[in-house]
Amino acid sequence: MMLCAVDPGQVLMAVALMTGAGLLLGAVIGLVARLFRVEGDSRVDLVTELLPGANCGGCGKAGCRDFAKSVVAGENPPGKCPVSTREQASAIALALGVEVGEVVPKKAVVRCSGTLFTSDRVAYYSGILKCSSAMLVGGGPKVCRYGCLGMGDCARKCPFGAIEIVNNLAVVHEELCVGCGSCAAVCPRGVIAIVPAASAVHVYCNSPEKGAEKRKVCRSACLGCGKCVRKDPEKFELTASLARVKYSAPEVPDAAEVEAVGCPTGALTTIGAHYQAIRKGGTEK
């Protein structure tokens, strides 16, 4: 008995069948691809290649490819991508022969400094650890209706891992933040603002209530005393007991300015000093 009973005809047929099928299918695909060819714009691929590929949606489009399409169509300037550096945007502009467009780097800032230790709570919340869920239960555990809930909806959403929760308060790491705004979109309290990155100084409070009312529930709130505005009305403004840095002003305040103002509660501070204070539990003056 033969060990290997292979019919040479069968082998030949198998080889012929596979070769034939391969050739035929290849030819059909080639033919159909030619018949049904869609004239894609090669520039879209080029621009997509040059974009950071973060797909963060910060430009307002559904991902980088969608943005590339709008850039090629001339609807958006390349500079509108918040993640691209100036060089990357220029490279795209050069490739397409268009203007770079205005590039104002932006950063997110969580305008609250009420940590677990410096702000009061109405009740103990032990439900699902999400700001959106906590909001459903009587508006959240914090007495202040405007402050950060600190359950990290923003931190989970951030595609760049730039938000840290320290002592029950969200803090943005500005070296990682690109200002895409995904965090601001998910924050149920609207505490997060997207501001020009040029300013290293912010007022870390979001409550428009009266100073005395805020003081009762949070030791680090802006009292609305107006000290900063009196010091430099060009750079600060006061609306309804809440001071703000004038981000649109030609000059933004720096660390020396903060020193000179001497905010009584420490709500007006630099990004670095704010982070250090929060790490220690929060400012309490």
Place this chain on the structure above:
Amino acid sequence: MKYLELTVGAALVYNFVLSRFLGICPFLGVSKRLDTALGMSGAVIFVMTLASGATALVYRYLLRFTAGGAIYDLGFLQILLFILIIAALVQLIEIVLQKSSPKLYQALGIYLPLITTNCAVLGAATINAQSGRSVLDATIFGCFSGVGFALALLLFASLREKLELASPPKAMEGTPIALVTAGILAMAFSGFAGLC
């Protein structure tokens, strides 16, 4: 009775995901959100129906034939040839869709390449070949297998969306709890056993 087996049997009793355990990869991969699951389901039904028909045609008329008095049985080429045909078919569908129906392409486009080498599609083709079904029966079987896959995927996706809100122990978060859920879902589907 035959058609009961081809329809209800394929979709529920011998569900591809939950009782044959084929196509687990997309079952876990695209079930995080209901809208992606919907897109994938549509693409799977579409491809499975066409692929089952095409492979049944090939199996019947190309793999077993007589030429010059000799009978050639090339059944051993089944998997090789089926993969080739499914891949080519998906490629063709993609090209044609892109041109003729950009809307449908937008909806299914990114899922089509995922299905090319999906074991559920190949599984449907080989099961058809094993049972020696006719081309029509095979196509019906493929279609309803796709429907079964879609049903499992959509059920699972909606469960996972709910699961997002639960707070399981740290070690169970994400895929582990999803796999446990899939197991329980499979057990529930075993209740259909013996229906036909």
